Amino acid sequence: MISEEDVNKRIAEMGAQISEDYAGKEIHLIAILKGSVFFACELAKRITIPVTIDFMSVSSYGNSRESSGIVKIAKDLDEPILDKEVLVVEDIIDSGKTLNHLKPMLESRNPASLHLCTLLSKPDRREVEVPVRYIGFEVPDEFVVGYGLDYAQKYRNLPYIGVAEEE
């Protein structure tokens, strides 16, 4: 669906935009495991202001194609986010349930600011609205894999975004 070249080009643009928007500040990336790790690493390399990074593991999909709606926190952050400029990094926003749950929880820890950044957004699937500051690509309602996105844990390593065919 999206070539390796196009994904990398867009991530470079997002990194430049973020560096400009946060000029003179430090940014603290929170990557949501596991999917967003590939995107977060590439994005961090394209940001020219000081960057720190932490990880959190939240799962709602298990091994299926549908969100269970139950967001489970399997691993919390290592560091406090008090007074930090936080950017939560996701690989995809689908129903919006994961970030809808996560955002207020992180905001209650009083960061200086908290915004959301996602490589992909599937607007047709949205069930709850979440304000997203940076979106790489809007994609149609198909189950996508690659660049960190999995189907039953596979295909995360593809360097492009593809569509998982029905079995």
Ligand SMILES: O=P(O)(O)OC[C@H]1O[C@H](OP(=O)(O)OP(=O)(O)O)[C@H](O)[C@@H]1O
């Ligand atoms: O907007 P939503 O419908 O909530 O979907 C988005 C969430 O689903 C995926 O995570 P998943 O639970 O598949 O975990 P993974 O990143 O480990 O694959 C993705 O990384 C987001 O966290």
Ligand code: HPA
């Ligand atoms: O389209 C998708 N692909 C992989 N993981 C996902 N999690 C939500 N939507 C998707």
